Amino acid sequence: MGEPKGTSIYFQIRRLFNSPERLLAVFFLSLLSLLVITPLVEIVWDALSYQEYDLAYRPEAEVGGFTLFHLERVFTGRLSRALFYKPLVNSLLIGAGVTVLAVSMGSALAWLMVRTDLPYRGFFGAMAVVPYMMPSWVLALAWMTMFKNDRIGGSDGLFTFYFGVQPPDWIAYGMFPIIITLALHYYAYAYLLVSGALLTVDSELEEAGAICGLSRFQRLWRITAPLLLPAIGSAVVLTFIRILGTFGTPALLGLPVRFFTFSTQIFVSLNAGSTGDGYVLAVVLVLMAIVFIYINTRLLGVRRSFVTVTGKGFRQRRIPLGRWRMPLAILIGFFIVSTVFAPLILLAWESLLITPGEYGLGKLTLHFWIGEAGEDFVDGDAGVLRNDQILAALWNSLRLGFFAAAINGVAGLLIGYAIVRTRGSMMSRGLESIAFAPYIFPSIALGAIYLGIFSTGYGPMPALYGTFTLLVLITTVKNLPFTSRTGISALLQIDKSLEEAARVQGISWIKRMFRIIIPMSTSGLVAGMMLTFITAMRELSLIILLLTPSTMVMTGLIFGYESEDKVQHAGAVTLILVLIIIGVNLLVRRFFGDGLTSLRQS
Amino acid sequence: MTLSKTLKTLAISAGLGLMLGGLAQAQMAKQPAPPPEMDAWLKAAKLGSYDTGKHDWAEIEKLAMEEGEVIIYSASSRMAKVASAFMEKYPGIKATSYDLGSVKTIEKTVREQNANLFNVDIVTTGGSGQVIHELWAKNRIVNFVPDMFYDRIPAENREPVLIRVLEAVVFMYNGEAYPDQPPVNNMWELTEEPWKGKVVMKDPLQSLTNYMGVATLVQHADELAAAYKRHTGKDIVLSDGVPDAGYEYILRLLRNDLVILKSGSKSAAASGKPGQANPPTSFGAMTYYRYNFSRGLVNAFYKDIDPAAKIIYPTFTAIARQAPNPNAAKLFTAFLLGSTELTAGTKLEKPYKEGRSAELLLGLLPYFEPGSKSPRDDVPFPEGGDAWDAMKAWTVDPDFMFREGPKVRDFWIQESAG
The missing domain is CATH 3.40.190.10 (Periplasmic binding protein-like II)
Known part of the structure; x- marks a missing residue:
C-alpha cells in the first residue's frame, strides 16, 4: 500500500501513454468489461429483486427490493418442473445428441476429405461448408415442409401429399427432428476444425505405426485420433454451447408436441413479461457453458495443442479407399444433396405454391415472387421482389453484416495487437479472457441480457433498445471471440522486430499500423470479417428479442412469415438470404482466399 | 362447534377480504393527479382535466398541421393501412405506425417514459389489465373522446379509456x-x-x-x-x-x-x-x-x-403522456372512429375499401370485417358480421x-x- 505509490502510479501512467499497445489493452479491457461483465451483474441483480409484475403474487413487496422469489419459482416452486427441470433435461439431451452426431459426421467427413483418395473432393469440400452459411433453422423449415402431419392441421406436408401417409408425431416434431436438423447444420464446425488439425498431422507418424505392425484401424485410433483430440474437443464445446443457446429450430419443431427447451422457455418468459424467470434461466445457461468449458479444458489439458509441426520433412499421404471409394463418394454425395440442395429446392418449391399443401407441378405460380399487391390473395401482400418490407429488411441485414464485420475486423486486429504485444502481463491475459467471454453466453441469453440493459439509458448514453446500433453492438460483441482469435494468430506471425526496426527510424505508431501490421495481416483480417458477416446475416437467436419493425432483418422477417403461415413468402425470403450469403462469400473468396479457414484456428 | 364457527368466520372474512381487495383493486385503477410537467403539457394540449368535452376541430386541425407528424405504437399490423389512409386525408401530417404487438407496445411505452423519453403520440393496444392498471392508472396515457362521438359511444366503450375496436x-x-x-x-x-x-x-x-x-x-x-x-x-x-x-x-x-x-x-x-x-x-x-x-x-x-x-376483448386507444404532437393525435383518434356521416342505417357496399364506403369508414376500414365491432353503437355490421350480436x-x-x-x-x- 504505502511507500513510493505516488511516483509509481505516475510512472505507470506515463508508461501507459508511451506504449500504444498498453493503452489499447486498457481501453478494450474497460470497454469489454462494460459490455460483457456489467450486463451479467445487472441481470443477476434483476433476477434477485422484485419486479413490477411480481406484485400479483406479493402485493406487499417493494419493487427493487432483494428477494429470492424468482429463484424459488424457477428452482423449487410448483413451476420449477415445467420452467426449469424438464427444459433442462431436454436441452441437455438435444445438446448431447447433436454434439455426438455432428462431431462424428464432421470428423469422419474431414478425415475422408483430407486423408483419403475420395473422388470429387474439391466439389465436396466447397459444398460441405454451405450448411454453415445457412441459418440453422432452414433445415427445420424444410423438415416441416417435408414431414408435417395432420397434428397441426392445415395443409399437408410433401410426404403426405405423395405417399398419402401421415408421418408419426415423433418423426414430424420434437426431439428426433430437432437433433437431426441441428446436427446436419452444426457438423460444419467439427468438419472445419478437424480438417484443419488433420492438415498438420504428418502422415509419417501413421507410417511409423504401420511399420510397428498396427492395423489400419489401430493407426487411426491410436495415432491419428489422439492427435486430433484437441480439435475434436473444441468442436464438442463449440457445438454444445451453440445448441444450448439455439432458439429457432426448437421453437419451430418443438411446440406442436409441447417439447420445450431452455431457450424457448427464456423466450417465452421474456416475451410474456416475467423477466425475472427469464433472467434466472439465462444466468443458468451461462453458468452451464462455463462449467462445460471448464470440464473440457480439464479433460484435455490446458495446452490444447501437441507439437506436430517440426523442422523435418512433412508429408501428407492419401490413404487409398480401394473398393470403398465409390460407395463412400455416393454416400457423401447423398449427404451433400440432403443437407444443401434438398432444403433449398424444397424452399424454392414452397415459394411457388398457389395453395400450401398442393405440390402438383400444374399448381405453381410466380405470384409470391413478382406479383403485385392485391386483395384476396394471402392478405394482399406483394411478391417478395416488389415488397418494400422485404427490401428494407434485406438492406438492414446487409448493413448489419457490413458494420459488424467492419467494426469486428478493426477491433479484432487491435485486440490481437494489444494481447500479443503485451504478452506475459496480467493485462494481456485479462484481455484475452474477456474477449473470449461472449463465447460462453448462449445467443439467446446474451440477447436477453442486452434487452434488459439497453432498454434504459445510462448517463450520457441513451436507451438503445429499438435502435439499429444495438443490433450492431450485440453482433459485434458476440463475434469478438472469433475475430480476436484471428487477430492474435495474425499478429503472432508478425515478428516484433519488424516494428522495432520502423520504430528506431522514428516512424509513428499509426504509420507502423498502416504500413506494416495491417498489410501483413490482411488475409486473417478478411477471414475474421467474413465470418462475422456470415454469422450476422444468418443470426436469429441472438437478436430475436431485440428486433423491432424499423430494425427488422431478413431472419426476423422469415420467422414472422413462418408464424403467419405465409409459407411461400417464408420460402422465398429464406432462399434469397441463403443465396446472398453464399454469393458474398464466393466473391470475397475470389479476392482474398478462403474465408472460412480462419475457423480452423479458433 | 366453536372451531367450525371460527373457521366459518374466517372463511367469510377471507371472502370479504377478497371482495374488498377486489374493490380496492378496482378503485386502485384510478388516474392519480398528474405530476407538474405532465400537468403543464395537459394544459397546453387541452387534455385531461383541461379537456372541456367541447372540441374546436378547425383549430385542432390547424395545430395538427403545424405539428406535421403523429407517431403510433400499435399492436396491429393493419394500423399501417390506417396511417396511410390518414395521410391521404391530411397530406400535411406524416403518420408513422410501429407495429410492436401488445406486449412490446406496453413495454416500450413504459420503458421510454421511465427513461424520460416522450416520443409517441398514440398508444393503441389490447391487454386490458395492463392498459388500465399499468398505463392509464399510472398517468402514462390520457383518455380522449372526440366530442362528436361522445353520444354515439356507450359509456363502457369510452371510460376509463376509449375503445377503438372490439374483437x-x-x-x-x-x-x-x-x-x-x-x-x-x-x-x-x-x-x-x-x-x-x-x-x-x-x-x-x-x-x-x-x-x-x-x-x-x-x-x-x-x-x-x-x-x-x-x-x-x-x-x-x-x-x-x-x-x-x-x-x-x-x-x-x-x-x-x-x-x-x-x-x-x-x-x-x-x-x-x-x-x-x-x-x-x-x-x-x-x-x-x-x-x-x-x-x-x-x-x-x-x-x-x-x-x-x-x-370479447377491447383494443384501446389513448394519447400518450407528454405526446409531442397532441393535436395530430386528437385528429388521428377521431379518424380511427370513422366518419360522423356513418349511421346505423347506412348501406355499405363491397369492396369496402373503395369509394363511398371507404370515405365513411376511414380508420374503421381495416377492421370492418366479421369478428370485429366498432365501439360506436351506430355502425352497421359488415357482410357475415351480424353473428356477433347473436353469440352469447x-x-x-x-x-x-x-x-x-x-x-x-x-x-x-x-x-x-x-
Missing part, C-alpha cells in the same frame, strides 16, 4: 366437414376422447389475445361448472389441487392433448383448411374468419356453444386480468409441460 376469441370448426351444424354444443365435449389432439390454439404465452381468452374462461368458473352439469348431469369433480371448474377446464383441455401452435394464422388454418377428413376445432381470434375470403378457408363459428360463444358473450375484465392473470399463466406453464 372476440371464439371456437371455430370446419364448416365443410360439418355443413349442417357444429360438431359439439358444449365446451366440455372438447375435453373428451373424440377430441383428443383435435383442439388447437395459439400459445397463450405468446398471444395476449388467447391469454385473455383463457383467463376469462377461468374467471367464469361457476358458469363452466353449470355447463358441465348440463352436459353430463353430474357435478364436476375437480382434480387434485385445482381450485375451480375454470382451471379444471383448462387442465382437461391440456390433458386431452391440446395442440399448441405458434400463430393464430396456423391455428385458423388448422381448423379451416378445406378437404380435411377429421379437422380440429380451433380457439382463437374471431377475426381470422377473414381468411375464409382471402385464403380460401372454411371456418365456421360455434355460435351457440354452452356456456358462452365468444369472449363474456367480456375480458381488466381487474381480473391484473389480479389473477399471472396465476392463470403460471397454471398454464405448469400444466402444459405435461
Whole structure:
C-alpha cells in the first residue's frame, strides 16, 4: 500500500501513454468489461429483486427490493418442473445428441476429405461448408415442409401429399427432428476444425505405426485420433454451447408436441413479461457453458495443442479407399444433396405454391415472387421482389453484416495487437479472457441480457433498445471471440522486430499500423470479417428479442412469415438470404482466399 | 362447534377480504393527479382535466398541421393501412405506425417514459389489465373522446379509456366437414376422447389475445361448472389441487392433448383448411374468419356453444403522456372512429375499401370485417358480421386480468409441460 505509490502510479501512467499497445489493452479491457461483465451483474441483480409484475403474487413487496422469489419459482416452486427441470433435461439431451452426431459426421467427413483418395473432393469440400452459411433453422423449415402431419392441421406436408401417409408425431416434431436438423447444420464446425488439425498431422507418424505392425484401424485410433483430440474437443464445446443457446429450430419443431427447451422457455418468459424467470434461466445457461468449458479444458489439458509441426520433412499421404471409394463418394454425395440442395429446392418449391399443401407441378405460380399487391390473395401482400418490407429488411441485414464485420475486423486486429504485444502481463491475459467471454453466453441469453440493459439509458448514453446500433453492438460483441482469435494468430506471425526496426527510424505508431501490421495481416483480417458477416446475416437467436419493425432483418422477417403461415413468402425470403450469403462469400473468396479457414484456428 | 364457527368466520372474512381487495383493486385503477410537467403539457394540449368535452376541430386541425407528424405504437399490423389512409386525408401530417404487438407496445411505452423519453403520440393496444392498471392508472396515457362521438359511444366503450375496436376469441370448426351444424354444443365435449389432439390454439404465452381468452374462461368458473352439469348431469369433480371448474377446464383441455401452435394464422388454418377428413376445432381470434375470403378457408363459428360463444376483448386507444404532437393525435383518434356521416342505417357496399364506403369508414376500414365491432353503437355490421350480436358473450375484465392473470399463466406453464 504505502511507500513510493505516488511516483509509481505516475510512472505507470506515463508508461501507459508511451506504449500504444498498453493503452489499447486498457481501453478494450474497460470497454469489454462494460459490455460483457456489467450486463451479467445487472441481470443477476434483476433476477434477485422484485419486479413490477411480481406484485400479483406479493402485493406487499417493494419493487427493487432483494428477494429470492424468482429463484424459488424457477428452482423449487410448483413451476420449477415445467420452467426449469424438464427444459433442462431436454436441452441437455438435444445438446448431447447433436454434439455426438455432428462431431462424428464432421470428423469422419474431414478425415475422408483430407486423408483419403475420395473422388470429387474439391466439389465436396466447397459444398460441405454451405450448411454453415445457412441459418440453422432452414433445415427445420424444410423438415416441416417435408414431414408435417395432420397434428397441426392445415395443409399437408410433401410426404403426405405423395405417399398419402401421415408421418408419426415423433418423426414430424420434437426431439428426433430437432437433433437431426441441428446436427446436419452444426457438423460444419467439427468438419472445419478437424480438417484443419488433420492438415498438420504428418502422415509419417501413421507410417511409423504401420511399420510397428498396427492395423489400419489401430493407426487411426491410436495415432491419428489422439492427435486430433484437441480439435475434436473444441468442436464438442463449440457445438454444445451453440445448441444450448439455439432458439429457432426448437421453437419451430418443438411446440406442436409441447417439447420445450431452455431457450424457448427464456423466450417465452421474456416475451410474456416475467423477466425475472427469464433472467434466472439465462444466468443458468451461462453458468452451464462455463462449467462445460471448464470440464473440457480439464479433460484435455490446458495446452490444447501437441507439437506436430517440426523442422523435418512433412508429408501428407492419401490413404487409398480401394473398393470403398465409390460407395463412400455416393454416400457423401447423398449427404451433400440432403443437407444443401434438398432444403433449398424444397424452399424454392414452397415459394411457388398457389395453395400450401398442393405440390402438383400444374399448381405453381410466380405470384409470391413478382406479383403485385392485391386483395384476396394471402392478405394482399406483394411478391417478395416488389415488397418494400422485404427490401428494407434485406438492406438492414446487409448493413448489419457490413458494420459488424467492419467494426469486428478493426477491433479484432487491435485486440490481437494489444494481447500479443503485451504478452506475459496480467493485462494481456485479462484481455484475452474477456474477449473470449461472449463465447460462453448462449445467443439467446446474451440477447436477453442486452434487452434488459439497453432498454434504459445510462448517463450520457441513451436507451438503445429499438435502435439499429444495438443490433450492431450485440453482433459485434458476440463475434469478438472469433475475430480476436484471428487477430492474435495474425499478429503472432508478425515478428516484433519488424516494428522495432520502423520504430528506431522514428516512424509513428499509426504509420507502423498502416504500413506494416495491417498489410501483413490482411488475409486473417478478411477471414475474421467474413465470418462475422456470415454469422450476422444468418443470426436469429441472438437478436430475436431485440428486433423491432424499423430494425427488422431478413431472419426476423422469415420467422414472422413462418408464424403467419405465409409459407411461400417464408420460402422465398429464406432462399434469397441463403443465396446472398453464399454469393458474398464466393466473391470475397475470389479476392482474398478462403474465408472460412480462419475457423480452423479458433 | 366453536372451531367450525371460527373457521366459518374466517372463511367469510377471507371472502370479504377478497371482495374488498377486489374493490380496492378496482378503485386502485384510478388516474392519480398528474405530476407538474405532465400537468403543464395537459394544459397546453387541452387534455385531461383541461379537456372541456367541447372540441374546436378547425383549430385542432390547424395545430395538427403545424405539428406535421403523429407517431403510433400499435399492436396491429393493419394500423399501417390506417396511417396511410390518414395521410391521404391530411397530406400535411406524416403518420408513422410501429407495429410492436401488445406486449412490446406496453413495454416500450413504459420503458421510454421511465427513461424520460416522450416520443409517441398514440398508444393503441389490447391487454386490458395492463392498459388500465399499468398505463392509464399510472398517468402514462390520457383518455380522449372526440366530442362528436361522445353520444354515439356507450359509456363502457369510452371510460376509463376509449375503445377503438372490439374483437372476440371464439371456437371455430370446419364448416365443410360439418355443413349442417357444429360438431359439439358444449365446451366440455372438447375435453373428451373424440377430441383428443383435435383442439388447437395459439400459445397463450405468446398471444395476449388467447391469454385473455383463457383467463376469462377461468374467471367464469361457476358458469363452466353449470355447463358441465348440463352436459353430463353430474357435478364436476375437480382434480387434485385445482381450485375451480375454470382451471379444471383448462387442465382437461391440456390433458386431452391440446395442440399448441405458434400463430393464430396456423391455428385458423388448422381448423379451416378445406378437404380435411377429421379437422380440429380451433380457439382463437374471431377475426381470422377473414381468411375464409382471402385464403380460401372454411371456418365456421360455434355460435351457440354452452356456456358462452365468444369472449370479447377491447383494443384501446389513448394519447400518450407528454405526446409531442397532441393535436395530430386528437385528429388521428377521431379518424380511427370513422366518419360522423356513418349511421346505423347506412348501406355499405363491397369492396369496402373503395369509394363511398371507404370515405365513411376511414380508420374503421381495416377492421370492418366479421369478428370485429366498432365501439360506436351506430355502425352497421359488415357482410357475415351480424353473428356477433347473436353469440352469447363474456367480456375480458381488466381487474381480473391484473389480479389473477399471472396465476392463470403460471397454471398454464405448469400444466402444459405435461
